[in-house]
Amino acid sequence: MLVEVKNLNKSYGDLKALDQVSFEAEKQEIICVLGPSGCGKTTLLQSLGGFVELDSGTIMIDGKSIEKLAAEDRPVATVFQSYGLFPHMSVLDNIIYGLKFRNYKKKAARQEGMVMVRTLGLEGHENKKVTQLSGGQQQRVALGRALIVRPKLLLLDEPFSNLDTRLRDSMRQELLRIRDIFGITMVFVTHDQEDAFSIADRIILMNHGRLEQIGGARDVYDQPASDFVLNFLGRTNLSDEGYVRPEAIRLVRGGRGARIVGKVFKGFYSQYTVEDDKGSYQVISLEDDFEVGQEVGLEMEIRSI
Amino acid sequence: MDGGRRLLNVTDRALRIFMAFLVLVFVLYPFIAVFLKALLKEGSFGFSEFLFIKEELYLLKNSLKSSFLTASISTIFAISLSLMTFFISKRQRSFLMFVLLLTMVSPPFIGSLTYIQLFGRNGFITKTILGLSINPYGMWGVVSVQTLGFTSATAMLLITYLDSFDGTMIEAARSLGAKTSSILVDIVLPLIRPAILVSFLLNFIRAMADFTSPMIIGGAFNTLATEGYLSIIAKGNSPRASAISLVLFLPSIVVFIIYSYYYKQQQRASKNLRRVSSRMEKSGLYYVLAFLAGFFILWLLIQYLAVFSAAITDRYQGKTFFTLQNIKDARPHIRDSFVRSIGYSLIGALVSSLLALVLSYYAFIRNFKYMKVIDFIANMPYIVPGTFFGLGYIFAFNKEPLKLTGTALIVILNLIFRQLPMSIRTVQTSMGQIEEETMASAKDLGAHNLYILKDLVFPLSASGLFLAFTNGFISSMTTVGSIIFLVYPSRKLATLVLFDLVNSGKYKVASVLSVFIILICLGTSLVSYAVYRRGHVSRS
Ligand SMILES: Nc1ncnc2c1ncn2[C@@H]1O[C@H](COP(=O)(O)OP(=O)(O)OP(=O)(O)O)[C@@H](O)[C@H]1O
Ligand SMILES: [Mg+2]
Numbered sequence: 001m002l003v004e005v006k007n008l009n010k011s012y013g014d015l016k017a018l019d020q021v022s023f024e025a026e027k028q029e030i031i032c033v034l035g036p037s038g039c040g041k042t043t044l045l046q047s048l049g050g051f052v053e054l055d056s057g058t059i060m061i062d063g064k065s066i067e068k069l070a071a072e073d074r075p076v077a078t079v080f081q082s083y084g085l086f087p088h089m090s091v092l093d094n095i096i097y098g099l100k101f102r103n104y105k106k107k108a109a110r111q112e113g114m115v116m117v118r119t120l121g122l123e124g125h126e127n128k129k130v131t132q133l134s135g136g137q138q139q140r141v142a143l144g145r146a147l148i149v150r151p152k153l154l155l156l157d158e159p160f161s162n163l164d165t166r167l168r169d170s171m172r173q174e175l176l177r178i179r180d181i182f183g184i185t186m187v188f189v190t191h192d193q194e195d196a197f198s199i200a201d202r203i204i205l206m207n208h209g210r211l212e213q214i215g216g217a218r219d220v221y222d223q224p225a226s227d228f229v230l231n232f233l234g235r236t237n238l239s240d241e242g243y244v245r246p247e248a249i250r251l252v253r254g255g256r257g258a259r260i261v262g263k264v265f266k267g268f269y270s271q272y273t274v275e276d277d278k279g280s281y282q283v284i285s286l287e288d289d290f291e292v293g294q295e296v297g298l299e300m301e302i303r304s305i
Numbered sequence: 306m307d308g309g310r311r312l313l314n315v316t317d318r319a320l321r322i323f324m325a326f327l328v329l330v331f332v333l334y335p336f337i338a339v340f341l342k343a344l345l346k347e348g349s350f351g352f353s354e355f356l357f358i359k360e361e362l363y364l365l366k367n368s369l370k371s372s373f374l375t376a377s378i379s380t381i382f383a384i385s386l387s388l389m390t391f392f393i394s395k396r397q398r399s400f401l402m403f404v405l406l407l408t409m410v411s412p413p414f415i416g417s418l419t420y421i422q423l424f425g426r427n428g429f430i431t432k433t434i435l436g437l438s439i440n441p442y443g444m445w446g447v448v449s450v451q452t453l454g455f456t457s458a459t460a461m462l463l464i465t466y467l468d469s470f471d472g473t474m475i476e477a478a479r480s481l482g483a484k485t486s487s488i489l490v491d492i493v494l495p496l497i498r499p500a501i502l503v504s505f506l507l508n509f510i511r512a513m514a515d516f517t518s519p520m521i522i523g524g525a526f527n528t529l530a531t532e533g534y535l536s537i538i539a540k541g542n543s544p545r546a547s548a549i550s551l552v553l554f555l556p557s558i559v560v561f562i563i564y565s566y567y568y569k570q571q572q573r574a575s576k577n578l579r580r581v582s583s584r585m586e587k588s589g590l591y592y593v594l595a596f597l598a599g600f601f602i603l604w605l606l607i608q609y610l611a612v613f614s615a616a617i618t619d620r621y622q623g624k625t626f627f628t629l630q631n632i633k634d635a636r637p638h639i640r641d642s643f644v645r646s647i648g649y650s651l652i653g654a655l656v657s658s659l660l661a662l663v664l665s666y667y668a669f670i671r672n673f674k675y676m677k678v679i680d681f682i683a684n685m686p687y688i689v690p691g692t693f694f695g696l697g698y699i700f701a702f703n704k705e706p707l708k709l710t711g712t713a714l715i716v717i718l719n720l721i722f723r724q725l726p727m728s729i730r731t732v733q734t735s736m737g738q739i740e741e742e743t744m745a746s747a748k749d750l751g752a753h754n755l756y757i758l759k760d761l762v763f764p765l766s767a768s769g770l771f772l773a774f775t776n777g778f779i780s781s782m783t784t785v786g787s788i789i790f791l792v793y794p795s796r797k798l799a800t801l802v803l804f805d806l807v808n809s810g811k812y813k814v815a816s817v818l819s820v821f822i823i824l825i826c827l828g829t830s831l832v833s834y835a836v837y838r839r840g841h842v843s844r845s
Contacts, residue, residue, distance in 0.1 A: 051476050070586050071479040078480040084473030088495045097491070098481030142477075149481055 002027045002185050003153055008057035010043055010209075017043040019209040021057070025153075025185055025202075030175075032196035033189045035206035036232070041189040044206070045155050048187065049078045061152050072101075077146035078155040081162075083138055085130040085145075092117065092126040094141050098149035116144045119181065120174075136167045140174075147182055156188045160195060172198050193233060197221075205229050224305060237281045242304035246271070246284040253290075255297015260290050274298065313753045320755075321667055325675070327660070328683045330707070331722045335697025336685065339554075342700050343547035354548035361532075365552075368528040371444050371519075372512035375451040380505045382456045385597035387463035388489065391475075391585050392595075402464075404602055407609060408457035410826035412783045412800050415819050416450035417521040418807050419611040422816075429611070442524025450518045453605060455511055459504035466500040467493075475585065486589030499567040506560040507688070513553050514690030517785060521807055529553055533692060537790055543700070550693040557688045564688070612823075615816035635817040638802050643821065646782055646799040649713070653720030654777030658770045660721070661728035665736055666762050670744065671754065680729065687726035691786025694723055699790055711793050719791055720781045727780070728773035735769025736762065768837060775833040779826045 003025040010018040017040045025031050033041050046052040048059060050071030059067045066074050077098070086094055096104075096113035104112065117126045120140040125133060130141055139159060146154055160168045176199055179186065190196055196203050197217045205212040205220060205228070213225040224230035236243045251260075251272065261280070262273030270288040274281050276298060290296065344350050358365055386405070390398060423430045424441045431437045470493070478488045494501075516530035523531065533549035536542045585591070619628045664683060668676040686694050698719050702709040709715035739762065747757050763770075785800045792801055799822055806815040 049476070049480055051479075071476070072482050072484055072586070074480075076480065078477065080473045080477055082471065082473050084471065084475075084477035086474060086478075086492055097478070097483070100491075101482035101484070101487070145477070145481065155480075 001025065002029075002062060003187075004058075004060040005048070006058045006060075008044070008047060008059070009055045010040075010047060010052060011055060016209040018047065018054075018057075021206075021209070021211050023204060023211065023214055025187065027185055028179060028183050029201045030179060030186045030188060030199055031202050031204060032200035033187065033204045033206060034191065034193065034196045034232070035212075037191065039206045040209040041191075041206060042157055043209075045078070045157050045187065045189050048153070049076055049155050050074050075152040076155060077149055077151035077153075078157070079142045079146050079159050081158045083142040085138060085141055087129070087131050089130070090127050091122060091130055091133070091141055094130055095126075095144045095148055097145060102149065112148060116148050119178075120144045135162050136171065139163065139171060143175075143178070147178065147184070150182075152185065154184050154186045156186060158190055159188070160190070160192070168192075168195070169198075175199060205232065207232075226305065230305060235282060235284075239279060239302065242302040244281070244300045244302050246282040248300060249274075249281060249283045250299040251283060251285055251287070251290055252297030252299055256295060258296050258298045260292050260294045260296060263290065263292050310753065313755050317753075317755050320663065321673065321676070324660070324663055324667065325679045328664070328679045328722075331718055332685060332725075333682050335694065335701040338700035339547050339550055339693060339697045342544055342696075343551050346544070354544050355552070357532075357545065357548065358552065364527060364529050364532050367444070367526060368513055368530065368553075371447050371451075371526075371528065372509050374444075374448045375455065375512040376505050376509035378448065379452040379456040379459060379508050380501060382452065382597060382601045383459040383463055383504055384494075384501060385594045386456070386460040386601060387467055388493065388594050389598045390464055390467060391493075392587055392591060401602070402461075404605060405457040405461055406830060407823070407827070408454060408605065409461070410779055410783065410823055410830060411454075412803055412819055412822050413454060413515075413785055414517040414521060414804060414807055415612060415823075416454045416608065417518050418812060418815055418819060419608045419615075420446060420450050420522055422615055422812055423607070423611055440524070442522055442526070444523070444526045446522040446524075447518045447526060447528075450522060451512050451515060453608065454518075455508045456601060457605075459508055462504060462507075463497065463500055466497055470496070479585070484589055485585045485587070485591050488585060489590050503560075503564050503567055506556075506563060510553075510557045510560055510688060510690070513556065514692065514786065516692065517804065530690070530692070534789075537696070543696070546696060547700070550690065550696055553690050554693050557690070561685075561688050565684075609823075612816050612819050615813060616820045619813065631813045631817050635814045635821075638806065638814060638818060639799075639821065642797050642799045642802045643825075645796065647825070649717050649720060649798065650778045650781035652717055653724060653781045654774045656717075657721045657724040657728045657777050658732065658773035661725060661732040661773060662736075662763065662766060662770060663758075664725075665729060665733045666758055669733065669736065670739075670762065683722075683729060684726045686723050691723070691784065692789070695719065695787040695790045698787075710791070713796065716788055716791050716798075719787055720784070723784070723787050724777045724781060728777055731773040731776065732766055732769045735772075736766045739765045771833065771837060775830055779830060782822060782826050 001024040005024065006022045008018045008021040009016070019040075021040075021044060023031070033044060035041055043052055047054050047057075047067075050066075050069060050073075054067060057067065058065055061075055066076070086097065089097070092110065092113050095116050096109040099109040099112060114126065117123060120143065122137060122140055122144070125137060130138060133141065139162075142159070160171055163171060172195065175186075175188075178184070188195070188200070200217060202214055202216055203220050204214045207228045213220055213229050215223075220229060221233050224233065230236055230243060235246050237246060237249070251274070258274050258276035260272055261275050264271045265288060269284055269286050270290075272283045272285060272290060274283050274296065281298070281300075343354050344352070346353060386401065389401065393401065420441065422428060424439075424446070426432070426438060426441070428441065431439055431441070474492055474496075475488055478492050483491065513528075514530055516528070516534040519526060519528045519531045520534065529549050529552060533546050533553070536546040536549065587595075616631055617627060617629070618625050619630060620626075664676070664680060667673050668680040698715055699710060701707070702715055709718070743765075744757055744761060747761055752760065783800060785804060788798065789801060789804075792798060797805075799818065803815055803818045803822070806812075806818065
């Protein structure tokens with residue numbers, strides 16, 4: 001394992017921001033950390049980066065423990081949510097800043113920097129001030145600046161939260177491409193489920209500083225380990241016997257036993273409210289021609305945690 | 306209903322015009338008066354008064370040289386002190402702020418007073434400890450005293466600037482492998498360069514305008530400022546004093562323009578920043594900063610220790626002993642002057658914060674164009690030398706219809722308008738936080754503009770007003786330059802009595818007065834800080 005994190009603890013007064021957090025990551029793996037606001041995602045990332053002093057726990061990278069090292073001495077680089085670009089430097093100077101501490105000659109650094117500029121599709125912008133760039137371009141600079149120092153582990157804290165939906169999508173693809181080019185391991189914090197589902201090899205779900213579940217996207221969605229995970233990922237119909245996801249219920253035309261009581265057209269799908277003698281359900285269906293008042297049958301498999 | 310509305314409109318208009326009138330008469334007119342005095346001779350314009358620059362070139366040279374040294378050294382100390390905030394704990398930060406506050410609430414020549422007591426011919430350090438008898442009077446004395454006096458204010462300014470610094474940049478640099486020295490040199494210093502420049506310039510003009518330090522410890526070292534002061538006091542030559550004031554005033558215009566420019570920029574930059582309190586490893590340059598900051602703080606503390614102990618001790622036959630005699634001796638000097646000082650300062654601070662509110666309201670919420678011009682004029686006294694503003698009052702108000710010289714009113718007016726720029730800044734900061742929607746909805750509900758001022762703007766700016774009032778009080782209590790020519794000899798204020806005492810060598814009694822002024826101002830600011838914090842906490 002490239003990264004081994006064991007029993008991290010961090011408290012702020014009475015508040016446990018990290019509570020016995022442990023996980024591992026393989027080389028080239030992308031791990032997404034998902035959870036509600038205030039659950040400790042940033043704290044986790046900052047403790048890996050060396051900006052938060054841990055109460056206890058160990059962090060190993062490549063078999064060496066790094067939790068005692070200062071931030072600047074760790075083989076880890078961070079892309080921050082607000083980027084933290086240096087506004088008084090050009091794009092290229094931002095990108096090559098880290099090489100200064102790796103014994104590069106200025107000329108070699110600039111050459112290396114230009115390779116990064118091209119890799120990230122920033123040609124033509126290298127001499128601009130970073131303040132003249134768009135949000136997406138700034139994001140790329142922040143990424144390039146972190147990647148150029150060849151960290152073993154790249155940390156990203158909600159890197160796409162300032163971007164609009166379309167840009168997010170292309171940046172996700174960009175990130176996957178970068179992972180393949182540089183063969184880098186990433187821990188990626190987000191509270192956008194879609195980020196996690198589209199790029200993560202594995203997802204960590206956090207709540208109140210605890211790690212609730214870790215696993216592939218399918219695993220955590222289909223086999224949630226706790227009520228929290230179940231409710232946090234997607235919508236759910238709960239009953240005494242268990243739960244069923246809205247898209248796992250099939251409406252049967254000409255069937256009996258249930259009645260449509262509400263319908264919302266959502267574009268490429270429709271969302272129905274259906275009642276039977278046991279209760280009411282939210283149902284998501286690609287078919288949009290059921291009408292309110294219509295009697296239908298329900299097919300579903302109730303699961304339990 | 307209609308009639309009531311009309312009355313409100315008339316009142317609104319009258320208030321506006323009255324505000325503009327006050328600023329024109331009590332700020333602009335005195336400025337013009339100084340110009341006229343210096344340039345106008347027997348009815349015609351001329352620059353003959355400025356010949357002193359050539360004839361007594363050494364004055365200008367002395368001023369430039371010592372001010373440049375003071376500005377450089379105190380800026381270096383201020384940078385070190387402010388950068389220390391990246392390394393120290395919350396507790397240590399409070400202590401630092403307290404020490405800086407100490408100098409802000411002290412009368413300006415406390416430095417000279419202790420300098421003589423510590424390093425003078427019979428100084429405690431030079432004579433008693435080291436057994437030397439050196440002549441402490443001269444340029445370096447002036448520079449060291451000014452440095453000690455000016456550094457705190459600029460350090461505060463830099464700390465405020467650093468507080469709006471995006472800490473993510475520091476964390477980003479660290480995550481790329483940058484050590485403390487590199488972060489400071491590559492990131493922090495370049496980004497605070499504007500603030501450093503402003504600090505340097507502010508210190509420079511303060512040093513140029515300071516006449517008290519060279520008067521007390523300059524010895525044979527004369528500057529433009531001392532010459533200007535003596536021209537009035539000793540020679541009664543007001544055209545010459547005006548000409549000197551103008552020369553001192555010119556650089557401050559440049560500073561004012563630069564300052565306003567960066568002030569706006571800084572406000573814009575710090576708008577959307579999330580404060581990340583980032584820290585750096587203690588290594589490399591940190592040790593240089595810590596040494597400079599530590600040295601400065603030690604020096605400052607020694608100074609205050611010296612004043613306080615001088616106030617309650619005396620020496621007889623080489624022995625130092627505790628005594629209350631100094632305090633008894635000080636009584637006749639304190640009685641009237643302190644009551645007067647406190648009274649004037651209270652009135653001045655109160656009126657100036659209220660004027661700042663009304664002015665800002667018309668200029669920036671109601672957006673009257675001509676009120677913006679008035680706002681600009683009202684801001685002019687901000688960086689002009691105090692003596693310049695004081696001279697303006699003498700020349701402007703020594704004849705009918707506004708014959709005010711010799712009255713208490715002229716002193717109070719001078720304090721009010723000298724203080725107005727600072728009050729405007731403070732009030733505007735808190736006024737800027739009132740949302741436009743709030744006022745729009747009040748209007749929607751039918752509130753007249755005057756009611757918006759009274760019911761919304763006034764209460765919502767309360768914290769700013771309060772702060773402006775406190776600051777106004779403290780700086781009025783400690784001011785010297787602007788009022789020294791205005792005060793009637795038998796009705797002196799505390800700082801002026803103190804100045805006389807220092808000048809006539811009564812250092813013990815002067816120490817007692819200094820301690821009293823410090824305690825009053827320190828008490829005021831600590832109490833008001835506590836009240837302010839309370840108000841903030843209970844609201845949020
Ligand atoms: N320096 C600090 N002092 C005190 N409490 C803190 C500090 N930093 C974080 N916390 C608390 O620790 C908890 C976890 O914070 P953290 O920033 O890690 O949350 P997060 O999951 O990143 O939230 P978000 O999604 O809103 O960014 C929060 O309750 C926060 O208030
Ligand atoms: Mg966060």
